[in-house]
Amino acid sequence: MHSFAITAPDRGMENSLKHKVDRKTKPPGALGQLETLAVQIGLIQQTLSPSLDRPQMLVFAGDHGAAKAGVSASPQEVTWQMVGNFLNGGAAINVFCRASGIALSVVDAGVAHDFVTVDGLIDAKIAHGTASYLDQPAMSAAQCAEAVGRGAAIVRQLAAQGCRVVGFGEMGIGNTAAASLITHALTGVALADCVGRGTGLDDAGLARKQALLAQAAGRWQAAGGDAAPLAVLAEFGGFEIAMMAGAMLAAAEAKMVLLIDGFIVGAAALVAARLEPALVDYCVFCHRSAEPGHRAQLQALRAEPLLDLGLRLGEGTGAALAFPLVKAAVAFLNEMASFESAGVAG
Incomplete structure (x- = not known):
C-alpha cells in the first residue's frame, strides 16, 4: 500500500505569525476566523508572507x-451528463471557480461512460463504476489502492507545477449514500443520523x-465489520472518494493548502485523516453542509467551517x-498596515 510522509507543520514561528496578525491596525481578534486562517496558512508554508499560487479545483467523478x-x-446517467456540463463550463462549480479565480479540472475516477479526450478532463478511470455494497x-483492496495512488499522482503533478492550494469537489449519483456509510463506520455515529436526502429524496x-x-x-x-480506514473505504466508497483521499494525502505531504468541501469530500477527508492525522492541519474546512452526516464528520475532525449557507450541491461549490x-486572510496578513507602519497608536 502507498505510504505518505505527512508531518504536522512546525509551530516554531506560530508566535511570530500571531504577533504579525495582532499588530495589524485593528483590535486583537477583530477579524475572527480570518486571523486563525492566516496563521494556519503561514504555518503550512512556514513563512510570514504566504502565497496562494496556481489555485486548482479537482472535481472527481x-x-x-x-x-x-x-x-x-x-x-x-446524471453522473456522466454532469461531467459533460462541467467540461462545457455550465455547472455551478464552473461559475464559482471563474468568479474566484480557480482553475478547474475534472477527474474521471470511475464513471460508467466512455468520454472522448478533451481539455480539462483527466482520465484516471479504475472501472465503469463500483460494485453494489448492498x-x-x-471495490477490491487492489482497486482501492489503485484509486488512492492515482489521486496522489494527480496532485503530485500539480505540486510540481507550482500549485500551492487545491480544492476538492465530486460528482457521482449515489455518493451521499456512500459517504453516510463511511461516516457511520468511521465515527460510530448512528447510521440514521448520517443519512440525508442527497439530491432531493x-x-x-x-x-x-x-x-x-x-x-x-x-x-x-455480519462479515466482521472491519473499521480500518481503507477497509471501510473499499467496502462502501466510490472510486471518486478513494481517489480524493489519495489526492488529499499527497497534497498534505506536499504542504499544500487543502480546500475541503462538504459531505462527500468530508468522507474522503475522514478516511485520509484516520490514516494520517496530521493531514487535518493542512485542511481548510470550507462550509457546513445541510446533509446531517456532515456534522458528525466535522465533530470527528474537530473542524470549524468558514461558511454555513445551507449548501448541499457538492461539486466543490462550497470550497470555491x-x-x-x-485569499482575504492571506491578503490582510501580507498587505494590511501595522500600527507601527501606519503611525497609529496601538
Whole structure:
C-alpha cells in the first residue's frame, strides 16, 4: 500500500505569525476566523508572507453500483451528463471557480461512460463504476489502492507545477449514500443520523435509502465489520472518494493548502485523516453542509467551517465560494498596515 510522509507543520514561528496578525491596525481578534486562517496558512508554508499560487479545483467523478437500487433520487446517467456540463463550463462549480479565480479540472475516477479526450478532463478511470455494497464490497483492496495512488499522482503533478492550494469537489449519483456509510463506520455515529436526502429524496425515498443503507451496514457487520480506514473505504466508497483521499494525502505531504468541501469530500477527508492525522492541519474546512452526516464528520475532525449557507450541491461549490475568504486572510496578513507602519497608536 502507498505510504505518505505527512508531518504536522512546525509551530516554531506560530508566535511570530500571531504577533504579525495582532499588530495589524485593528483590535486583537477583530477579524475572527480570518486571523486563525492566516496563521494556519503561514504555518503550512512556514513563512510570514504566504502565497496562494496556481489555485486548482479537482472535481472527481465516479459511479456507484448501489445507485441502481434506488439510493438516490436521480438516475445514474446524471453522473456522466454532469461531467459533460462541467467540461462545457455550465455547472455551478464552473461559475464559482471563474468568479474566484480557480482553475478547474475534472477527474474521471470511475464513471460508467466512455468520454472522448478533451481539455480539462483527466482520465484516471479504475472501472465503469463500483460494485453494489448492498451485495459485496464496493471495490477490491487492489482497486482501492489503485484509486488512492492515482489521486496522489494527480496532485503530485500539480505540486510540481507550482500549485500551492487545491480544492476538492465530486460528482457521482449515489455518493451521499456512500459517504453516510463511511461516516457511520468511521465515527460510530448512528447510521440514521448520517443519512440525508442527497439530491432531493422525498420522505418515501429517504425511508427507502435508510433501509438500503441499513442492509449494507448489516452485511458489513455480519462479515466482521472491519473499521480500518481503507477497509471501510473499499467496502462502501466510490472510486471518486478513494481517489480524493489519495489526492488529499499527497497534497498534505506536499504542504499544500487543502480546500475541503462538504459531505462527500468530508468522507474522503475522514478516511485520509484516520490514516494520517496530521493531514487535518493542512485542511481548510470550507462550509457546513445541510446533509446531517456532515456534522458528525466535522465533530470527528474537530473542524470549524468558514461558511454555513445551507449548501448541499457538492461539486466543490462550497470550497470555491470560500476561497475568496482564504485569499482575504492571506491578503490582510501580507498587505494590511501595522500600527507601527501606519503611525497609529496601538
